[in-house]
Amino acid sequence: MRAPSRGDVPSANREASVTIDTGFVPATSKFKPDYSPIDVSSKAFWNKTSEERDERFARLRAEDPVSWQRPVEDAVAPDPHDPGYWALVKHADIVKVSRDAKTFISGQGVMFDLLAPMFLEMSQSFLAMDAPRHDHLRRLISSAFTPRRIQRIDEQIQVAAREVVDSFAGAPSGEIEFVSQCAELLPVRLFCDMFGVPGELREQTAKAAADIVSWADPEALAGRSPAEIQLGACEVLHGIAARIIAERRKNPADDLFTNLVQAEVDGERLTNAEIGSFFVLLSVAGTDTTKHTSSLTVKAMTDFPDQRTWLREDYDTRIRTAAEEFVRYASPVMNFRRTAVGEVELGGKKIIPGDKVVLFYPSGNRDSDVFADPDRFDLSRDPNPHLGFGGGGAHFCLGNQLAKGALRALFRELLTRIPDFEAGTPDLLGTNFMRGVKRLPFRFTPER
């Protein structure tokens, strides 16, 4: 496995100098209560079904809303000095921390699991940075994701969705595996179109992006170690990025790779390793999340047939509100972490510099202080201040408009062409990060 050459990698010092004035803030076990008896760190917990996990989060919200938890069990790269973390499960606390980037930084890592340092270097990009460098990097591509820009490519999104559904709607068997034959296809195509990933590299891109979030799934690992699958997938994506970078330096095009190779940030061009890391981040964020959301949504429409009927009655008027509920109900990204660099009180607990706090978004999305009847899939829910794209702040999901555009287009096709579809029992991805679906049986009356 090729490691990026040292000269290509932004040095730790350079990152630190633009993120935290004080340097790395170490964690401490001082001033901590006992670990909460309501545990959300064990492997056993993360192997439970989503419904069982939701029940435990509901208990935490009621009994111990800011709980001190032991370190995640069976971490990929265990840290013997890690004392644990604060679990934030209430909507209000998740919003508060997300919006207070001065106290809660991302520059010391944002993943709940403890992952291999080389993997993080190759995959996190601006996700694990703070202002100002976070803002400078993100701004290189952000204008491509604004509501106006996404509106402008709405027709292109609809055509792509139509072609995806064309590929199976007439199948005489009336049966497909939804994840691979439908859910994955649209976001991968939209992502690759925007970045300028050529056709022959798309399947490889999608596979590697899916591998990155599969580090805790025994079937996906197939005997490999978690670090191996993640680093292998990063190598593939950096390799793809390097090929496209070389091509775009010669022949600029109207795509995001061209933005990145031409960009100057803080007076310097981005290195291949930086662009590669950017590409890894966006390939996962741009493909996997929407894939799981649409899979979980066809399942929800099967479980709540009245909601499907309601939406079909006036699709064009209702879909914008409904798509927000797709995202709330699915909550594909289950957590991100922040590190406190200041002292603050949350839920009566004292958070001090160095403390890790983990934001559990699906829990915030089921918080009955904010959502009436939170376990109900209610497509008319409005307002719907869900945390499916994060709790706000500078790291709020860049692709939220694209994701919602893709969901609107895909469900328009499904609900007009094969409206009687039934989803079976999903085969869920083993993971503590993504509420992912590996396989989902899907039946429908074929289109004539």
Added chain:
Amino acid sequence: MRIVVDRDRCTGLGMCEAEAPDLFEVQDDGTLKVLNDCPGAGDREAAESAVMACPTEALSLVED
């Protein structure tokens, strides 16, 4: 009524643009342009929605 943008907070996400396309536009360089920073009463509701929608709390309305 005047729209004030905190440039340190704004990340150019454009949620405001979705709520009030006549008042806001994100430029190609990712910066936010306020198309009309002193909107009339007819735009008040859209302006308030935009302020509410901003996930970085970069927008505010000031009464002159």
